[in-house]
Amino acid sequence: MPADGTLPQQLSPEGIRALRAERPEMRARDFATQHGIAEAELVAAQIGTTATAIEAHPDAIMPRLTALGDVMALTRNESCVIERRGTYEEYHSGAHAQMVLGKEIDLRLFAQHWAHAFALEDGDKRSIQVFDRAGDAIHKVHLKPESDVAAFHALVAELRLPEQSDQLDLAPRARIEAAKSLPEKAETLRAEWDKLTDTHQFLRLVSKLKMNRLGAYRIAGTPYATEMAPDAVEALLTRCAADQTPLMIFVGNAGCIEIHGGTIETVKPMGPWINVLDPRFNLHLRGDHIAEVWLVDKPTKNGPALSLEAFDRHGALIMQIFASRKDGGVEVFNATIRALPRLEGQA
Template identity: 75%
Template sequence: MAADGTAPELLTPARIRMLRDQDQNLRARDFAARHGLAEAELIAAQVGHGATAIAAHPDALIPLVREMGDVLALTRNEACVIERRGIYTDYHSGAHAQMVLGPEIDLRIFAKHWVHAFALSEGEKRSVQVFDAAGDAVHKVHLKPESDVAAFDRLVAALALPEQSDRIDLTPRAQVEAAKADPTKAETLRSEWAQMTDIHQFLRLVSKLKMNRLGAYRVAGAPLATPMAPPSVRALLETCASQAIPLMIFVGNMGCIEIHGGLIETVAPMGPWINVMDPRFNLHLRDDQISEVWLVDKPTKNGPARSLEAFDAKGGLILQIFASRKDGGVAEFNAMLEGLARLGGTA
C-alpha cells in the first residue's frame, strides 16, 4: 500500500502524473518513495509529457553531454549526494568500465548498470537522468543557466528510443552485501596487503580471499585498518575546510563513482545532514546513517595512501576521503587524520 492509501497496481502512469501535479515541491526521489515507486517509474510516467526515453549507454550519452558545456553532475547513494559543476571532458570508453577525467567532472562509470535513461524538461529545467535495472538513480546531469540548451535538444533528437513508453520494466533491487570476512585468513590478508604497490590491487586481494572491503577491514585491524568514531567524518571535513587542506572525496553507487578533488570551503551541518556548500561543489551527507568509520592505510609505490571511509548499517560504502596528491598537502592531511578520534578512545 502506498503512503497515500493507493494500491500500487492502481498507480497507472496517468495517475502518477496527476499525483505529481498535486505535489510538485517534493523531491522526485522522496515522492517516489512516498508512493511505493522506483524513481525511474516516476520519470517514465512523464514520457510524452516532458520526458523522453533515450539510449543509456555512456558511449552514446557522454560525448553529447559534453556538448552541453558547463552543467551539474550528480551521483548519490542512500546516505550521500555529491554534486559537481563542470564540463564532461576527456571521456574514455572500456569493456568493463568507463571514465570521465576532466579537471572538474571526474567519474568512474560501470555501464552495465546504465539501463534506463531519460531526458527531462520541466519548465525551464532540463536534465539527463540515468537509472539501473531496479529503477534507482545512477547518475544525473542538470543543465544550468550557462549550459547549451540547443545541445540538449540535439542529444534528445540523437538518442531518443524508437519506442516511447510511459511504463518501465524493472528487476528486483540487489541487496547490499554485508561485511564478508574470514578470520582464518587474517595473516595472509595482512601479509599480502603490506606488499601492495597500488590501491587498485586491494579489491582483487580481498576477492581472492573470499572477503569484501568491510570484512577485510574488520579482519586486518590496526594499523592497516583502524576503527574510528563516526563523528570523525564531520571533523575531517571541517578541519580540511578551516585549514585549506586539499582532499579527494569519492561518492558512488553500483553504476557510477563521482570524485571531487581540491579544496572545500564551507561546511554547514543542518539537522542530520553534513553539507559542503561551495560555488561549484556540494556534498550532502546523512550523518545519522554513518554506522562504521575506518582509517585505512594502503601501501603504494608513491608512499602510503591513507583514507577515511564511512559505511552504513547494512555494510554499504557511503564515501571515501583521501588526500589530494596533485594539489599537495598530503603531510597535512595525514597529520590531521592522526588527530581524529578512534573508536572507543581518543586520538
C-alpha cells in the same frame, strides 16, 4: 522501493501523474519513496510531456555532454549526494568500466548497471537522468543558465529511442552484501596487504581471499584499518576546510562514482545532514546513517595512501576521503586524518 529488494505494488502511469499533479513541488526521490515506486517510474510516467526516453549507455551519452558546456553533475547513494559544476571532458570507453576525466567533473562509470535513461525538459529545467534496472538513480546532469540548450535538444534528437513507453519493466533491487570476513585468513590478508603497490589492487586481494572491503577492515587490525568515531567524517571535512587542505571525496553507487578533487570551503551541519556548500561543489551527507568509520592505510609505490571510509548499518559504503596527491598537501592530510577521534577502546 522497499529496502528488502522486493518490487513495490505498481501504480499505473496515469495514477502516478495524478498523484504528482497534487505535489509538483516535492523532490522526485522523496515523492517516489512516499508512494512506494521507483524514481525511474515517476520519470517514465512523464513520457510524451516532459520526458523523453534515450539510449542508456555511457558511450552514447557521455561524449555528447561536452557540448552542453557548464552543467551540474550529480551522483548519489542512500546516504550521500555529491554535486559538481563543470564541463564533461575526456570520455574514455572500456569493456568493463568507463571514465570521464575533467578538471572539475571526474567520474568512474560501470555501464552494465545503466538500464534506463531520460532527457527531461520542464520549462527552463532540463536534465539527463540515468537509472539502473531497479529504477534507482545512477547519475544526473542538470543544465544551468550558462548551458547550451541547442546542444541539449540535439542530444535528445540523436539519442531518442524509437519506442517511447511510459511504463518500465523493473528488476528487484540488488541486496547489499554484509561484511564478509574469514578470521582464519587474517595473517594472509595482512601479508598480502603489505605487498600492495596501488590502491586499486585492494579489492582484487579481498575478493581472492573470499572477503569484502568491510569484512577485511574488521579483521586486519591497526595499522591496516582502525575503527574511528562516527563523527570523524565531519571532523575531517571541517579541519580540511579550515586549513585549506586538498582532498579527494568519492561518492557513488553500483553504476557511477563521482569524485571531487581539491579544497573545500564551507562545511555546514543542518539537522542530520553534514553539508559542503561551495560555489561549484556541494556534498550532502546523512550523518545519522553512518554506522562505521575506518581509517585505512594502504601501501603504494608513491607512499602510504590513507583514507577515511564511512559505511551504513547494512555494510554499504557511503563515501571515501583520500588526500589529493596532484594538489599537494599529502603530509598535512595524513597528519590530520591520524589525529581524528577514534572509536572508544581503539589504540
